[in-house]
Amino acid sequence: MSEDLRNAAERVARQAYAPHSGYHVGAALRSANGQTYVGCNVENASYPVSACAERGAISAAVAAEGRGFRLDAIAVVALNAQGEWLPVTPCGACRQMLVEFGAEAEVGFNGPDAGWQTVRAGDLLPYRFILPDTGPR
Numbered sequence: 001m002s003e004d005l006r007n008a009a010e011r012v013a014r015q016a017y018a019p020h021s022g023y024h025v026g027a028a029l030r031s032a033n034g035q036t037y038v039g040c041n042v043e044n045a046s047y048p049v050s051a052c053a054e055r056g057a058i059s060a061a062v063a064a065e066g067r068g069f070r071l072d073a074i075a076v077v078a079l080n081a082q083g084e085w086l087p088v089t090p091c092g093a094c095r096q097m098l099v100e101f102g103a104e105a106e107v108g109f110n111g112p113d114a115g116w117q118t119v120r121a122g123d124l125l126p127y128r129f130i131l132p133d134t135g136p137r
């Protein structure tokens, strides 16, 4: 996990729209093509409408690279309103999204116990949903 990704995730966390929780999350990913894309959480007064940083970064990558996008690594950083680091791990929905684009991808985050750690995306969600082949459509 490069220092650049972690720094980019911290920078974009400062852009987060998190007036309801005060939990500012930034994600910076590197595609297999070597490009960097970022996302931050965007909350809403209607809480379920809120969007996660990780999926924002993936959306930006797919918008730029199309269906061929593959995830190589992603860093996730969370800050409080004072800019201090908080623990964070990708939520379940984001784990599902990450493995679809790169089960072998490195996922770095400031874990709740061990500080900064890097794990394989597939290890974050071992029994991920896989859409079976349903035959001709």
Ligand SMILES: [Zn+2]
Residues within 6 Å of the ligand: 052, 053, 054, 055, 090, 091, 092, 093, 094, 095
């Ligand atoms: Zn999420």
